[in-house]
Amino acid sequence: MGLVHFAAEKTLASSAVLLFITVLMMAAARRISTCIMLFAAQCAIITAQILAMAYVHRSPEAYAIAGFMLVIKVLTIPYALSWIVEKLKAPRDVTASTTPAQSVFIVSALILLSFFAIGPYMQVLRVDEDVLAAAITLVLTGAFLMVSRTKALMQVIGLLVLENGIFLAALVTTFGMPLIIEIGVLFDLLMGVFLMGLFVFRIRDTFDHLDVSKLRKLRG
Amino acid sequence: MLISVLLIPLLGAFAVLACRSPRLATRVALTIGALEMLAIGNVVWQVNRSGVLTAGRYLRADSLTSFFLINIGLIFGLVLTYSVGYLRHIPEGRFSSPRWFYGLVFLFLFTMVSVYLSANLGLLWIFVEATTLASALLVGYYNTEGAVEAGWKYLIVCTVGIAFALFGTITLYLAAVRAGVNPVDALDWSTLMSAAPALAGMRDLVKLAFVFVIVGYGTKIGFVPMHSWLPDAHAEAPSPISALLSAVLLNCAMYALMRFDAITCRAIGSGFSHTLLLIFGAVSIAVAALLMIVQHDLKRLLAYSSIEHMGIVAVGVGIGGPLGLYGALLHTFNHSIAKTLLFFSAGNVREHFGTLRMDRIRGMARFLPWTTGGMLVGGLAIVGMPPFGLFISEFLILTAAFTQGKYWVAAITLAGLSVVFGALLHHVQKMLSGERTQPPGETATWLPGAPKVLLTDIGPMAACGAALLVLGIRIPVSFVELLRRAMAVLS
Numbered sequence: 187m188g189l190v191h192f193a194a195e196k197t198l199a200s201s202a203v204l205l206f207i208t209v210l211m212m213a214a215a216r217r218i219s220t221c222i223m224l225f226a227a228q229c230a231i232i233t234a235q236i237l238a239m240a241y242v243h244r245s246p247e248a249y250a251i252a253g254f255m256l257v258i259k260v261l262t263i264p265y266a267l268s269w270i271v272e273k274l275k276a277p278r279d280v281t282a283s284t285t286p287a288q289s290v291f292i293v294s295a296l297i298l299l300s301f302f303a304i305g306p307y308m309q310v311l312r313v314d315e316d317v318l319a320a321a322i323t324l325v326l327t328g329a330f331l332m333v334s335r336t337k338a339l340m341q342v343i344g345l346l347v348l349e350n351g352i353f354l355a356a357l358v359t360t361f362g363m364p365l366i367i368e369i370g371v372l373f374d375l376l377m378g379v380f381l382m383g384l385f386v387f388r389i390r391d392t393f394d395h396l397d398v399s400k401l402r403k404l405r406g
Numbered sequence: 407m408l409i410s411v412l413l414i415p416l417l418g419a420f421a422v423l424a425c426r427s428p429r430l431a432t433r434v435a436l437t438i439g440a441l442e443m444l445a446i447g448n449v450v451w452q453v454n455r456s457g458v459l460t461a462g463r464y465l466r467a468d469s470l471t472s473f474f475l476i477n478i479g480l481i482f483g484l485v486l487t488y489s490v491g492y493l494r495h496i497p498e499g500r501f502s503s504p505r506w507f508y509g510l511v512f513l514f515l516f517t518m519v520s521v522y523l524s525a526n527l528g529l530l531w532i533f534v535e536a537t538t539l540a541s542a543l544l545v546g547y548y549n550t551e552g553a554v555e556a557g558w559k560y561l562i563v564c565t566v567g568i569a570f571a572l573f574g575t576i577t578l579y580l581a582a583v584r585a586g587v588n589p590v591d592a593l594d595w596s597t598l599m600s601a602a603p604a605l606a607g608m609r610d611l612v613k614l615a616f617v618f619v620i621v622g623y624g625t626k627i628g629f630v631p632m633h634s635w636l637p638d639a640h641a642e643a644p645s646p647i648s649a650l651l652s653a654v655l656l657n658c659a660m661y662a663l664m665r666f667d668a669i670t671c672r673a674i675g676s677g678f679s680h681t682l683l684l685i686f687g688a689v690s691i692a693v694a695a696l697l698m699i700v701q702h703d704l705k706r707l708l709a710y711s712s713i714e715h716m717g718i719v720a721v722g723v724g725i726g727g728p729l730g731l732y733g734a735l736l737h738t739f740n741h742s743i744a745k746t747l748l749f750f751s752a753g754n755v756r757e758h759f760g761t762l763r764m765d766r767i768r769g770m771a772r773f774l775p776w777t778t779g780g781m782l783v784g785g786l787a788i789v790g791m792p793p794f795g796l797f798i799s800e801f802l803i804l805t806a807a808f809t810q811g812k813y814w815v816a817a818i819t820l821a822g823l824s825v826v827f828g829a830l831l832h833h834v835q836k837m838l839s840g841e842r843t844q845p846p847g848e849t850a851t852w853l854p855g856a857p858k859v860l861l862t863d864i865g866p867m868a869a870c871g872a873a874l875l876v877l878g879i880r881i882p883v884s885f886v887e888l889l890r891r892a893m894a895v896l897s
Contacts, residue, residue, distance in 0.1 A: 352573050381542055
């Protein structure tokens with residue numbers, strides 16, 4: 187019993203560092219499939235964190251959320267995204283507007299920024315500083331990926347990372363919202379990814395490319 | 407009873423999708439639409455009698471809900487009727503058959519009604535996000551380059567924007583839990599409203615929450631600078647959908663923001679949230695008015711006008727007080743009707759001229775007399791001329807601004823309104839007169855000289871015009887009573 191408790195506490199303590207590693211690797215990644223794997227890893231870390239929390243606080247609701255998280259975010263969404271990448275038969279590089287080195291540098295700066303940003307709220311909140319900073323980093327990195335990567339699929343991944351950050355922030359500050367709300371949010375996300383996948387195919391069929399930065403017919 | 411209002415469109419969507427023949431799909435859709443309007447009418451009547459209706463923990467209808475339900479029921483009925491004639495001209499495609507159109511429209515209706523009936527702010531967020539998902543395919547319905555681009559942009563921009571609103575919702579939840587509200591109820595609207603004074607100790611968190619919420623739901627409302635999806639989506643969607651987006655969806659997001667604003671005001675006073683609303687509102691009015699001058703596409707022009715009017719509503723809410731809020735609520739209703747009329751007219755123009763580029767549309771008055779009438783009435787109403795409803799609501803909001811000494815907001819609003827007046831009438835006036843010139847190689851769907859106008863095109867437009875006149879000359883007493891009760895919910 188002591189061992190499980192020990193493992194749970196270690197998971198909570200080390201998850202922030204692991205999350206920082208995933209975002210840095212995502213910034214450096216050159217292929218879309220790598221980013222999908224990293225996203226799955228990120229979700230797995232958060233799931234482990236929820237499980238650890240469920241164990242420490244003895245909350246059955248948290249176990250349920252971890253279950254949904256595992257099925258939807260760790261398995262279904264990455265699998266669906268990889269399927270889309272296969273099916274598209276398009277070039278698989280991420281085509282970034284910044285080099286991997288620059289991206290890693292920017293994301294590191296974002297990590298520092300997150301620590302500064304949460305500073306004023308730490309007094310009121312009394313939560314684990316590293317994890318909250320990791321959550322803000324995920325939000326910022328997601329936004330950064332969306333603006334710097336031009337492939338339609340990378341925008342979806344950026345959005346998912348951003349959403350992960352919001353989810354994690356809710357988790358550390360409030361131990362999660364009521365179960366039904368969390369399930370609804372996850373369901374919305376799943377539907378959203380499904381629709382975006384549909385649109386990715388439509389973009390390819392109508393434009394013969396997937397570069398969103400070249401979609402600029404509508405202006406003004 | 408509340409469940410039935412939700413189940414009818416949800417099951418209806420699948421029922422329509424199961425209909426193979428277009429004729430059958432149309433008939434089924436009209437029947438379900440009529441049923442849904444009856445159900446909405448019933449809820450409105452019950453709320454009028456007993457004040458608040460609840461169903462379980464998560465569904466709730468009060469007078470504010472019922473005011474917006476009237477809006478959605480009315481516009482939806484008109485849109486459904488108009489669609490019957492409009493869909494004749496859309497070529498059959500994989501996803502562009504009437505059954506897909508009606509199926510998606512009913513799903514869209516389901517999500518919007520759910521937004522109004524949510525008793526829980528988390529649930530409210532889930533359904534606002536669902537409205538984006540349900541309508542993205544409708545925006546991309548034509549499957550042209552422009553439509554796909556607009557659909558993608560709409561999906562991505564609104565999903566990211568709404569994600570910020572989720573962050574805001576979570577922050578408010580956090581503040582409520584820290585202030586001692588039971589975590590199970592801490593997202594409940596009525597619980598939050600009664601517990602709001604206790605949130606005063608969490609001043610910073612409540613402020614942070616409102617900033618995220620106004621950016622999040624503001625994206626959906628179309629506040630400048632988060633408006634980039636709005637003109638594209640409105641211009642590329644089929645006209646009935648543009649009407650739904652502009653007249654119902656924007657109000658839906660505004661409703662969500664109003665609920666948050668009410669809680670924030672009760673918790674930390676009205677200064678912070680109302681200042682933010684005034685700033686976003688004034689900027690939206692000014693920018694949209696200037697952009698309207700340079701538009702080339704009729705529906706883009708109308709879309710920018712929607713941004714401007716949502717700005718006016720935000721200013722009304724931001725000025726607050728009984729007069730400002732009354733004007734703002736009335737304005738959402740008036741704007742819905744006028745914009746529906748204009749988008750219906752634009753739909754007829756597109757079918758007849760085969761284009762929406764305003765420089766190619768000439769001599770409308772001769773070829774489309776009915777549509778011209780609709781466009782004129784709608785145009786005069788939307789720029790705020792008497793005797794139409796929008797004059798009253800804009801006048802009320804401006805009066806409130808002057809009596810409260812908010813002169814700079816009043817000045818920006820007035821300047822914006824004058825620019826819009828010039829821009830819109832200039833564009834419309836040029837389309838009405840002149841000789842019709844059809845550039846070679848472009849064929850209109852209707853043969854020139856033989857405009858076929860159906861009762862389903864004219865009926866809804868006439869209804870809009872009549873409603874605008876009634877609201878401008880004498881607002882029915884029962885409607886004023888409903889508005890007063892809706893305001894009481896917010897204060």
